[in-house]
Amino acid sequence: MKQEFVRAVPVLEQLEQGGYLAYFVGGSVRDSIMGKEIHDVDIATSATPLEVKEIFGHTIDVGIEHGTVLVFHEGVPYEVTTFRTESTYKDFRRPDQVEFVTSLREDLKRRDFTMNAIAMDKDGCLYDPFCGREDIENQIIRTVGSPDERFSEDALRMVRAVRFISQLGFEVEENTYRALSEKANLLSHIAQERKTAEFQKLLSGKKPKEALRVAASTQILNYYPELDKFTERISHFLSLEVSECQTFEEWLSVIALTSSMNESMFKEWKLPVAVIKRIKALLLGYERRKAEFFTRYQLYELGIEAAHSIERVWAAYSGQPAEHDRIDDLYAKMPIQKETPLSFSGNDLIKWSGKKGGPWIKETMKDIIQGMLDGEIVNEKEFVKRWLIQGNNQLKNN
Structure with missing residues (x-):
């Protein structure tokens, strides 16, 4: 028996000492049978939620109306749910009501798939009325x-x-x-x-x-939303070497490229703003990468990780081999990188020029950074100041 179960055995024993049945259930049992790493250990019991709360001192009601109480043992939380059956479902998602029962079989009977309808007792013995273990093996x-x-x-x-x-x-x-x-x-x-x-x-x-x-x-x-277009082009997608993709955003970017989806789709998917922002950046990066390899300034703006992410999307959708080593080599040879602190600030430019702030600051900083990347300017405050005063930038013309 895996250690995650061993640590939770006292929870089962306390329920049994109270005169109730208690078993490990769900995905943890399935993954244990498969030899996989397990995460959350869930417990099913014949005790009602109120009876569970009487037995354990530290509990939280996380779904008590559906029979679930969060029980803490040695600082570890366990979801303990009463055996139950369910009535008709509303909205094709949630049951109208649940009924607590004392039969483990009735509880397992309401679950989704046979592989998830297996229970295990404190000694590691399985209760598998729907042949879930056989389905796991097959x-x-x-x-x-x-x-x-x-x-x-x-x-x-x-x-x-x-x-x-x-x-x-x-x-x-x-x-x-x-x-x-x-x-x-x-x-x-x-x-x-x-x-x-x-x-x-x-x-x-x-x-x-x-x-x-x-x-x-x-x-x-x-x-x-909009995946009907993807369905029509699924054969094309399946022909791509999408194993390059490592993140949800990268996968969704390739799917979006395959389907020519518009940006409204991401909002309709109810994606977090930060995720949408990353996907848009990947799609923009892909278009630039399609036109040419990364410039030094692009790598400086992106940073090494973002550049590799764009490269994975480009390689997956274009069918071309990714050039990660080329990215690493170019980035390593750059005099300054995204992580490099600059020796000057926008306030320095204002002070040195005697001008008011404005869009010129961003353009001038870009020119200075480009000069550093080209080896023409050293990332030292006094050097940058002299370079500006000598008129080798846009300040002279603005």
């Missing part, structure tokens, strides 16, 4: 029970299924695949923020191209 994504019912209850499960293709490298079982196509239209009821979050996880997985192919063939992508 690398199959299969719903618990009817896929039509599971996806009608919570349409976001369809995007989760596709995301698991990327993260785990599994394939979707035939009936589950069919239901993805037939129920995809229900995704129109799901908030874009939730769909975007799943899409981001999909792109960070180990097989994003395979996941996107299934998402396109089942029409799931059509329920993301």
Whole structure:
């Protein structure tokens, strides 16, 4: 048993000492079976939320109406959720009401996929009524029970299924695949923020191209703003060597280039402003890189990491080999780099020139930096001052 479970065993034991059933459940059990690193350890119990709160001194109500209480043991938080069944779902996402039960099987029965419907006791013994371990061994994504019912209850499960293709490298079982196509239209009821979050996880997985192919063939992508265009060009995208991409922003930039998407799409995806800014910078950088290799001044403005990010997008979409070594060599030979403190400021330029502030400051600083990069100016305050006074810049003409 992994140490993460061992550290949480006292939580199970305290619940059992109170006369209740308690098991580890969910993704941590799945990942443990697969030999993967596990993160959050979740616990299911027959104790009601109020009974859980009576047993443990330090708790937080994180979703008590749905049976979940956050329990702290030795400073580590654990989500402890009461066994439950769910009624009909509203908005194809949230159940109208939940009913607490004492049966572990009934609790596992409501879960999305068989691989996530496995419980483990404190001794490491598995309770697997829906053959989830077998599906894990066969690398199959299969719903618990009817896929039509599971996806009608919570349409976001369809995007989760596709995301698991990327993260785990599994394939979707035939009936589950069919239901993805037939129920995809229900995704129109799901908030874009939730769909975007799943899409981001999909792109960070180990097989994003395979996941996107299934998402396109089942029409799931059509329920993301402007990705209907991407669906039409999915074969072109699948032919690209997109393994170069390392971040969500890089992936989305290549997708945007493939689909000729406009910038409004990023806002419709409810992306954070900072993420949109990075994507726009990558797309602008790509256009410049397409025209010519980085100049010294461009590398100075961008910095080494941003330049490599643009290079990955350019290489992925253009099909040309990335020239990372060339970037590193050019950057290393530059007299000043993005991280280099400048010996002067805009206030110095105002003082030396006797002029008022204005756009000329930015242009003059650019000229000085370019001169430094060309080896004509030394990054020393007195040298820059003499250079300016001698009239080798725009001050003389403004």
